[in-house]
Amino acid sequence: MKNYANAADVLPPALLAEVRKHWLGCLWIPSENENSSVKRVLDTIKSGRHTVAEVAALSGASIPSVYRIARKLGDANPFKQQRRCHAMEDDSVPASV
Numbered sequence: 001m002k003n004y005a006n007a008a009d010v011l012p013p014a015l016l017a018e019v020r021k022h023w024l025g026c027l028w029i030p031s032e033n034e035n036s037s038v039k040r041v042l043d044t045i046k047s048g049r050h051t052v053a054e055v056a057a058l059s060g061a062s063i064p065s066v067y068r069i070a071r072k073l074g075d076a077n078p079f080k081q082q083r084r085c086h087a088m089e090d091d092s093v094p095a096s097v
Contacts, residue, residue, distance in 0.1 A: 007019065007027075037059070038069055038072075040059065041055065041059045041061060041066065041069050042069060042070075042072065042073065044058060044059065045066070045069070045070050045073065045077075045078065045079070046073065046076070046078075048078050052066050052067065052070075052079055066079070067079060
């Protein structure tokens with residue numbers, strides 16, 4: 001299924017001219033039900049019962065999209081990856097005196 005089209009092929013000329021006044025380049029136009037889809041994914045993530053791969057499979061979203069949506073939860077994001085400094089964890093590095 002093709003998810004994109006040339007705006008000149010699908011928009012009336014007057015509307016295309018109006019869009020060009022505000023934006024040149026790629027433009028994403030979300031579907032009317034996209035917000036409810038994101039809300040469902042967020043609800044599934046918040047339940048805490050599924051892995052990222054399971055949420056992706058259940059929602060039909062890609063794994064990177066699930067991570068992107070999960071970031072909206074902030075500190076409540078169960079998929080938040082802890083960033084650690086490897087140099088501080090390495091026992092071979094001598095401690096400062």
